[in-house]
Structure formats: structure tokens, C-alpha cells
Amino acid sequence: MDKKNTLIGVILLVAAFATMYFSARLSPPAPPAPEIVQTPGPNMAGQTITPTSPNDASFAAPAKPTAAPSSVVLSNDVIRVTFTNYGGAIKSVALVSTAHARADVPGSLQYPVSLAEPTVPYVLNEDSNDPALAIDQFPGLDRSSPYQLVAKSATEVEYRAVYDNRLEVIRRYTLVPGNGDAKSDPYQIRYDTIFRNLTKQTILPMPAVLNLGTATPLDSSDSGIYQTNGYHIGTKTKFITRSTLDGGGLLSFVGIGSKEPKPLVETDASVSWISVQNQFFVSLLTPDKPGTGLYTRRIELAPFPGTTVPAIGLKSEARFELPAIAPGGTAQLSGGFYAGPKEYKRLSNASVFKLDQDDVMEFGIFSFFSKLLLTLLNWIHSGFANWGVAIVLTTLLLKIVFMPFTLTASKSARRMQKIQPEMTALREKYKDSPQKLQAETMALFKKHKVNPMGGCFPMLITIPFFIGFFEMLRSNAAFRFAGFLWAHDLSAPDTVAHIFGLPINIMPILMGVMTGLQMRMTPQPTVDNAQVKMMRFMPYVFALLFYNYSCALALYSAVNSGFSVIQQMIINRMRDAEDTAGTDKGAKGSRKGGRPIKNVTPAR
Incomplete structure (x- = not known):
């Protein structure tokens, strides 16, 4: 030849x-697994309150949870969101849209959990114990801490907690009713978390971490190659694959790389959005102000029915820096949280998603051609x-x-x-x-x-x-x-x-x-x-x-x-x-x- x-x-x-094997994913070099240090909480002693450690003697020890678990449900035409009082966060999101469902099956859904159960919705974060948007690494305000339900309407729910009688936290969530409009998306939840200083001293800047949820395998045959943690920096989108944390591989047998899984990869970057996803569904956090980094964790889940091997999920957390809070003043974490299908037509709506959020489709280096052909395919369909x-x-x-x-x-x-x-x-x-x-x-x-x-x-x-x-x-x-x-x-x-x-x-x-x-x-x-x-x-x-x-x-x-x-x-x-x-x-x-x-x- x-x-x-x-x-x-x-x-x-x-x-x-x-x-087929790399999909042009731009995975950053995996740093050595850092020592996990709990995020400091506010130290309320002194002229200014400097966050040092939640275990500092000046803190009152967080009370053990006494409230019974309770849940609140908000829904529109496409999602049913279950909130939990523990963490004041999102326990799960069920996809209940009936658009394009099977006409031959009454009550069937657009995104069912399986082909054999067309009327049972697929649920994001269902198999995880970590509620989405829960405050992580802050004992007394995290997922193990009860919040009080203070308001609820058809489209909004609000929780409240007070830490050590010195820091009040208000957590508010709002759904878009119906099918939304050109400037909103019904799969996106608006969140606002307000931190109010109840003391007469200034609370110095401190980090705050929000959990995005856990991307889980679709079924027992899902190897996890599509589980990724995406983040957007400036004009670039990068992805951390689950294989980065799984360990092993052919090269590990010759001393290159570790055979053991990594529990954590920490990334320091100014991120305008963060996502965690499997092949077809994504949890996507778009904060009003950029975060300062993210954590990617490999999580063991319960085995699928009929199997004994634990399923593996990918968890992501977004890190932010709260500014100093003056006496009686507030600091706020707000933004949009999309929990739904990876639909290019929806995620490319620039009126709602203005920062290349459609990159979660992971089309690779030929994304321009993928988007062009997908538009053509949708038109023919x-x-x-x-x-x-x-x-x-x-x-x-x-x-x-x-x-x-x-x-x-x-x-x-x-x-x-x-x-x-x-x-x-x-x-x-x-x-x-x-x-x-x-x-x-x-x-x-x-x-x-x-x-x-x-x-x-x-x-x-x-x-x-x-x-x-x-x-x-x-x-x-x-x-x-x-x-x-x-x-x-x-x-x-x-x-x-x-x-x-x-x-x-x-x-x-x-x-x-x-x-x-x-x-x-x-x-x-x-x-x-x-x-x-x-x-x-x-x-x-x-x-x-x-x-x-x-x-x-x-x-x-x-x-x-x-x-x-x-x-x-x-x-x-x-x-x-x-x-x-x-x-x-x-x-x-x-x-x-x-x-x-x-x-x-x-x-x-």
C-alpha cells in the first residue's frame, strides 16, 4: 500500500x-490526594470574629440533632423536588415530564427510571445521603443539622437555622412554574443562602462549601466512563473523569500511577459554573459570583438489586469565599441549580445559560460539528x-x-x-x-x-x-x-x-x-x-x-x-x-x- x-x-x-476512549476530555493533572481538613467555622470571641475551628473553646458545641426528619415537595410540569429539613437542602429531584412519552402506555414519562418501569421517574441524587446544595464541611449547618421550615408556597420554600446564637442562615429555593419561558428553564431552581451576623463583632472572611449532589450509574451495566465533574474557567471548560479517581489501569502494574482509588481531588480555580453528571443527566450549579474551587469525590453506593458489588458515584462540591460580615450585616450565596437531562437545545438557550453551559454535553474538539448535526437531527426528528x-x-x-x-x-x-x-x-x-x-x-x-x-x-x-x-x-x-x-x-x-x-x-x-x-x-x-x-x-x-x-x-x-x-x-x-x-x-x-x-x- x-x-x-x-x-x-x-x-x-x-x-x-x-x-472512543478519550472523547477529547481535558482532564487536569490529578494532584496528590490532599489531607482533608474541615472547613473552619466562625470564632465568636474577640473584637473581630476570626474563623479558626468549629472545635475552638469559644464555640458552643453544636447541639445533637433532635428534630425529626421532614420533607417538603415543590413541583412543576417537569420536576418534583423533595427538600429535607436536615441541611435545609434538596434531597432529590424526580424528572416527571410527560412530553414525548410513550403513547401506548398511560402515565408514561419522558425520562423513566427504566424501560420496564415507564411510569416511574428517573431521580437525581436518589441514592446519595448528601442533599444537593447542602452546606458541607461546617458542623452545625451541614446535612446532619436540622433547619426550621419558616415559609412555603406553591413555588418557594424557606428554611432557617441559627449557629451558636451568633450566625443566622436563611436558605430559600424558588421553582419556575409550568414550562417556563424563553428567559427561564423549568429544570432550574433558584437558590439563595443568606448568612446574617447576630453579634456586635465583625466576622472575618471564611470559606463556604456547597454540595452539588452525586452522579450515579444508570444501571448495573454502567461502567461509569461518562461520570464527570465539569467546571468552567474564563472561556474554557474542563472535566475530571471518574477514572481519575478510580486508580488501577494497565500502567499501574509497572509502577506508573496508583492501584488504589483516590477519595478526593481538589481543584483551585475561579469557576463560573460547576457540574456533575452521568451519560444523560446533569446537576449544574451556576452561582451569581464565581467560586474559588471544587472538590471531586469518589463515593461508594449501595449495590444494584441482584448484585453484591457496591455501585460507584461521583460527588462534587463547590467552594466559595464569604466576605467579612459586619455586625448585623449579611453575606449571600445565590445562583441557579439545573437538575435535569443533558438536552443541547435547552442548555444552549443563551437567555438562560450564558456561560457555555451546553459544554456539559462533552462533544469534544469537534463540538462545532456535533452541535450543527444535532440541530439538523432535531429538525428531521x-x-x-x-x-x-x-x-x-x-x-x-x-x-x-x-x-x-x-x-x-x-x-x-x-x-x-x-x-x-x-x-x-x-x-x-x-x-x-x-x-x-x-x-x-x-x-x-x-x-x-x-x-x-x-x-x-x-x-x-x-x-x-x-x-x-x-x-x-x-x-x-x-x-x-x-x-x-x-x-x-x-x-x-x-x-x-x-x-x-x-x-x-x-x-x-x-x-x-x-x-x-x-x-x-x-x-x-x-x-x-x-x-x-x-x-x-x-x-x-x-x-x-x-x-x-x-x-x-x-x-x-x-x-x-x-x-x-x-x-x-x-x-x-x-x-x-x-x-x-x-x-x-x-x-x-x-x-x-x-x-x-x-x-x-x-x-x-
Whole structure:
């Protein structure tokens, strides 16, 4: 195989592996796990009250909780939020939207907990003991401390607690009613936490930490590769993956990295928003004023039913710096807390989310193309109401748009194939003179009007679009439990049966067959049989890589390969027509293989 096609193969392999395993996530270097020190509380002794330690002798020891646990529920058309008096925070958020739900199941929801339970909502933070937006690392005001419910309406709830008779804390939460409007989002909860100094001394600046909640696995088969902690700095968004804390890995066996999980990663940065998420759902905190850092924790959860191994979640906390509080004065932490699906159309609404919050979709370095294609996919879906059909039609549209580039690459490959015998002769003739070989090869290219990059460059143009489409299909919450043909869930493998415990997934098998057929139909500008066999074997390697990925990805790849087969059939027919035309032109007047002789028989 010539250098050009080797380059194409290497680029495609590198792009595919990088896309599937790294997703272009910008994970910061993992610092050594710091010693966890409890956040200081206010020391009320002295002319100014300097936060030193909650255990300082000047503090009254926090009273042991005596209040019974109680909860309050606020809801709108899309979420049902349960608040707890312990921590005065959000215990859980249930997604109760009925939009786009199954018409054949009464009471079904848009985002159910499982395909078998379409009327039971998916719940964020359900399996965690840490309420979302609870004040962390502050005994007496944290999740183990009871707050008093002081006000409640259809859209608002307010809690109050007093720390050591010196610091009053008011916690207020407000929901957007209904489906919201262009300048609000019904999945977003407004929060306000007010700290009031009840003493006659100034309380000096002190840190405050808010819990975002815990991202949990979707089910027992979820490996956690999509669990990430995102944060936005200036114009950049970075992600800490769960694998950063899991430990282990191949390199750990040769002494690179730790085999043991890390309990904590601490990041110091001015953050304008922080998120914690799994593949389809996200808890997203957008404070009115930037935070000073974040904590990322690996959390063990209860095992899934039928299993004994603890599930692993990813918890995130946002750190803020409270200013000095004058006697009788206040300090405030406020902002928006989004708890819901990872929907690009919703999160890209600049009237509500003004700081690139749609980056939580994690589209990677080709995000521009992912967003463009997702917009197109949504538009097509609005007309056909089936995500599988939308994927097929979007793939077809891409093939049509890039047909000129494919034709250019195919013509270049055919020209290269025609001069292969001459190139082989040149290699043999000048095998001891590389410089002469290069000069003669370029002269051969010029003579036959062959551009050595002619087959590579047109295909490189299409790569960002297809990788962008690939990335977009991985994290679209709308695909969850969306059916197509025999597949019941486009976000999961399309397993139809098991043989000796092994799943039979049709789409990846179909993808491998179609890609292999396409490879056999495509002209190979080489006489190296070993390399041809290797390239023909690659489709089946990719089928194995895709085997346990979501059905949507395998569907896209299978359909793309199927359209490519049809496209190659058309190209091959065009080539045959061109070859016939060339033969006719070179054999004028010939009765055999040339243009037909004009009929000069007199008319009767």
C-alpha cells in the first residue's frame, strides 16, 4: 500500500481510538490526594470574629440533632423536588415530564427510571445521603443539622437555622412554574443562602462549601466512563473523569500511577459554573459570583438489586469565599441549580445559560460539528417523530453532501491504481537510489496527472463531521429508551438473544458486514496483498469495538457503510462507463470495442 493510503488508515485509526476512549476530555493533572481538613467555622470571641475551628473553646458545641426528619415537595410540569429539613437542602429531584412519552402506555414519562418501569421517574441524587446544595464541611449547618421550615408556597420554600446564637442562615429555593419561558428553564431552581451576623463583632472572611449532589450509574451495566465533574474557567471548560479517581489501569502494574482509588481531588480555580453528571443527566450549579474551587469525590453506593458489588458515584462540591460580615450585616450565596437531562437545545438557550453551559454535553474538539448535526437531527426528528429514522436520514444527507469529495477521492484512487505497475517497476529499478526514485515517481505523477494527496485530502474534510456525529450520538438523552426496528433502546446495545451467555447484537454485526463489503468494492491502489488483507480485516475489528456501544452509534455506522456500498456501486458503474468511452474514442471506426460504424446502407 502506498504512503498516502497508509496515512489515511493511520489517521482514521488514531481518530477512532481517541474518540472512543478519550472523547477529547481535558482532564487536569490529578494532584496528590490532599489531607482533608474541615472547613473552619466562625470564632465568636474577640473584637473581630476570626474563623479558626468549629472545635475552638469559644464555640458552643453544636447541639445533637433532635428534630425529626421532614420533607417538603415543590413541583412543576417537569420536576418534583423533595427538600429535607436536615441541611435545609434538596434531597432529590424526580424528572416527571410527560412530553414525548410513550403513547401506548398511560402515565408514561419522558425520562423513566427504566424501560420496564415507564411510569416511574428517573431521580437525581436518589441514592446519595448528601442533599444537593447542602452546606458541607461546617458542623452545625451541614446535612446532619436540622433547619426550621419558616415559609412555603406553591413555588418557594424557606428554611432557617441559627449557629451558636451568633450566625443566622436563611436558605430559600424558588421553582419556575409550568414550562417556563424563553428567559427561564423549568429544570432550574433558584437558590439563595443568606448568612446574617447576630453579634456586635465583625466576622472575618471564611470559606463556604456547597454540595452539588452525586452522579450515579444508570444501571448495573454502567461502567461509569461518562461520570464527570465539569467546571468552567474564563472561556474554557474542563472535566475530571471518574477514572481519575478510580486508580488501577494497565500502567499501574509497572509502577506508573496508583492501584488504589483516590477519595478526593481538589481543584483551585475561579469557576463560573460547576457540574456533575452521568451519560444523560446533569446537576449544574451556576452561582451569581464565581467560586474559588471544587472538590471531586469518589463515593461508594449501595449495590444494584441482584448484585453484591457496591455501585460507584461521583460527588462534587463547590467552594466559595464569604466576605467579612459586619455586625448585623449579611453575606449571600445565590445562583441557579439545573437538575435535569443533558438536552443541547435547552442548555444552549443563551437567555438562560450564558456561560457555555451546553459544554456539559462533552462533544469534544469537534463540538462545532456535533452541535450543527444535532440541530439538523432535531429538525428531521420533528417531522418523523422517530429517532432511528432521523439518524438514517441525517446519515443519508451527509453522504449526499460529501458525494463530490468521495468522487474526487475515488478518481484519484483509480488513477493511482492504473500506474501501480509503473510505480512497481520504478521501485525495482531505483531501489538503491531513493532520491532518484522520488524524482522519477513525481515525474510519473505529473505525466499521468495524479495528485498523491488527491485521495487523502477530500476524505480528511469529512472526518470532523463524522466524528462530531459520533460524539453527539453518545450523550443525547432523547435516545434513552427510544425504539427503532428490533431495538428497544437506542442508547444501549440492541441485544436480541444470548448464546452461551454472550449477547447477540445485530447492529454491530451488520455494520461489520456492510463495511467489509464496502472495502472489497473500493479500488485498492496497491499490489501488496498482505496490506490489502489487513485493511479488509479492519471492519471486523471496528465491529468488535462497537459491539457493546449504544445501538444509535452502531446504527449510524451500519447505515453509513450501507450507503457507502450503494455509493461505491454507482461510482464503479461510472468508472466502467468512462473506461468504455475511452475505448470507443481510441478505436474509431472499429466494429469491435469501438464506436459503431455509421450505417450507410441506402434506405429502401
